[in-house]
Every structure is written in C-alpha cells, then in structure tokens.
Amino acid sequence: MSLKDNLNNIKNTLPENVTLVAVSKTKPNEAIMEAYEAGHRVFGENKVQEMVQKWEGLPKDIEWHMIGHVQRNKVKYMAEFVSMIHGVDSLRLLQEINKQALKHSRVISCLLQMHIAEEDTKFGLDFEELEALISSGEFKAMQHIKIVGLMGMATFTNNENQVRKEFKYLKTVFDNLKQKLPNISILSMGMSGDYGIAIEEGSTMVRIGSSIFGARNYT
Numbered sequence: 724m725s726l727k728d729n730l731n732n733i734k735n736t737l738p739e740n741v742t743l744v745a746v747s748k749t750k751p752n753e754a755i756m757e758a759y760e761a762g763h764r765v766f767g768e769n770k771v772q773e774m775v776q777k778w779e780g781l782p783k784d785i786e787w788h789m790i791g792h793v794q795r796n797k798v799k800y801m802a803e804f805v806s807m808i809h810g811v812d813s814l815r816l817l818q819e820i821n822k823q824a825l826k827h828s829r830v831i832s833c834l835l836q837m838h839i840a841e842e843d844t845k846f847g848l849d850f851e852e853l854e855a856l857i858s859s860g861e862f863k864a865m866q867h868i869k870i871v872g873l874m875g876m877a878t879f880t881n882n883e884n885q886v887r888k889e890f891k892y893l894k895t896v897f898d899n900l901k902q903k904l905p906n907i908s909i910l911s912m913g914m915s916g917d918y919g920i921a922i923e924e925g926s927t928m929v930r931i932g933s934s935i936f937g938a939r940n941y942t
Contacts, residue, residue, distance in 0.1 A: 726754060727761040729935045737929070741922055742909075744788050746932030748773065752780055754936055759785065767809075767930050771797040778804050790930055792846050795819040799826075807832040809874045809911055809930075812846050814856050817868055824867035831867065834874040834911055837896060839889040841878045850896060857903060872909030872927075873897050877917055886917050890924035897925070 724732075730745070737743060744767040747755050755766060755777065764784060768774035769791025778787055778801075786806040793810055802823035811817055811833045824831045835856070838847030848856065856862055857870075875893040877886040890912050897910045911928040913921025918929040 726757045726936060729937075730758055730761050730763055733931060733934060736919075738922065740927055742928045744790065744911075744928060744930045745935050746790065746914075746930050747777070747936065748791075748932065750932075750936050752777060755781060755785075758935065765806075767932075771800050774805070775800050788930075798823045802829065802831065803827050805831060807834065807871070809834045810836045810846060812836045812838075812848050814859060814861060817856075817865065818861065821865040821867045829867065830869050832869050832871045834872050834909060835870060837873055837875040837893055839875040839877060839893050841885070847875065853896070853900070857900070870904055870907060872907045872911065873900065874911040876914070877912070877921075879916075883920060887920050887924060890917075890921050890926070894925040 734743060742765060744765050745758055745763055746767040748767070748769045759782060765786045765788065767788040767790040768777065771789065774787055774789060787804060788807045788809060789801060789805050790809045793808060793816060795816055798819045802820070808820060808831060811820070817833065820831055820833060835853060836847040837853065838849055873893060873896065877889040880886065893912055894910060901907055909928050910926050911930065912926045913929040915931050915934040918926070918931060921929060
C-alpha cells in the first residue's frame with residue numbers, strides 16, 4: 724500500500740474531533756510531500772534541528788508540532804514557526820518558550836506533558852507539579868504562551884488494561900484542569916500501537932508515524 728493509502732485509511736478510522744499528527748521524524752522531505760499532496764498539513768518532529776531543516780525546505784502552510792523532549796537552549800531555533808510544542812514539562816521551559824515567542828511577536832501553543840507511564844524514562848509532570856505550575860505567579864504572567872491541553876505517553880507494553888488505565892487517568896487530570904483553565908481543548912495521547920484505545924478514552928489528538936510512513940530509518 725502507498726503512503727497516501729496508509730494516511731487515508733487511518734484518517735477514515737478517526738472520529739471528526741480527533742486531529743492526526745503525522746510523525747515524520749527521520750523521514751525525508753519527499754515522504755512528507757507525498758502526505759502533503761494527499762492533503763495532510765500537520766506533521767510532528769522530535770528533534771528541533773531536523774524540524775528546522777524541513778521547515779526551511781517545505782511549504783509554509785505546514786503546521787509543525789514539536790513532539791519530542793525539548794531542551795531550553797533549542798527553543799530559539801523553532802520559535803519563529805513552530806505551531807505547537809507537546810512536551811512541556813517544567814516552568815523553566817515555559818518561561819523560555821515565552822521569552823523566544825515574544826522576540827517573534829508570537830503566542831505559541833503548548834501542551835503540558837504528564838508522566839503517566841510506569842517507565843522511568845518518560846518525561847512529564849506529576850499531578851502535584853502540574854498544580855504548582857498552573858497556580859504560580861510566573862505562569863499567570865506569561866503572555867506569549869497558550870496552554871491548549873495535555874499530552875502523555877502510556878507505558879510501552881502489550882498489556883491493554885494498563886495502557887487504558889493510564890489514558891483514563893490522563894483524561895481525569897485533563898477534566899480536572901479544564902475547571903481551572905477552561906480554554907484547554909486538546910488531549911494528545913495515542914501513537915501507532917495504542918491510538919485506538921486512546922481515542923476510546925477521550926484523546927483528541929493522536930501522533931502516528933510508522934503506520935503512515937513505514938518503519939523508521941535511524942541509519
């Protein structure tokens with residue numbers, strides 16, 4: 724099956740309220756253009772440098788989502804164009820995004836990343852850290868970031884019950900947060916292996932790469 728077929732098959736299974744982020748990390752511009760010509764516009768990258776190179780060489784109506792862990796010193800390279808930053812897991816990172824967005828007279832949409840998996844390797848805030856962040860004076864003073872929702876990654880496991888439990892927890896945190904930040908609307912959870920469960924549990928944004936582009940090439 725072609726990349727276009729893969730893309731259309733996935734889009735046909737998604738409810739109307741769910742946004743597809745096509746994860747194009749490690750993929751060449753030609754593959755992204757194939758998806759672009761099939762009508763897709765939202766792409767996700769996990770390395771700032773790679774995303775900058777692609778932004779420079781590809782159509783300017785593409786929405787670039789930074790879905791990987793972000794180092795503060797890299798924010799300045801993408802502040803001019805990035806549409807959304809998914810992995811925001813500290814006040815200091817938010818302050819840097821706010822600072823760099825100001826330089827470009829932009830407001831950058833951000834998702835706060837929650838740690839929901841049992842693996843220690845995943846980044847993210849716990850519930851207490853989330854509460855502390857959104858109630859801080861520094862957070863309330865920032866004019867150039869917009870918190871639009873939450874993001875989380877489930878444990879990498881074949882145990883569907885565990886994955887479902889983690890997504891369910893994130894949805895509960897999201898509903899709780901919405902009472903304090905009524906404008907949030909995005910719950911980004913679910914990737915190629917588990918997006919079906921994520922959607923059942925309330926996801927409104929899924930990040931899918933290999934099911935569209937095929938296996939990744941890390942060479």
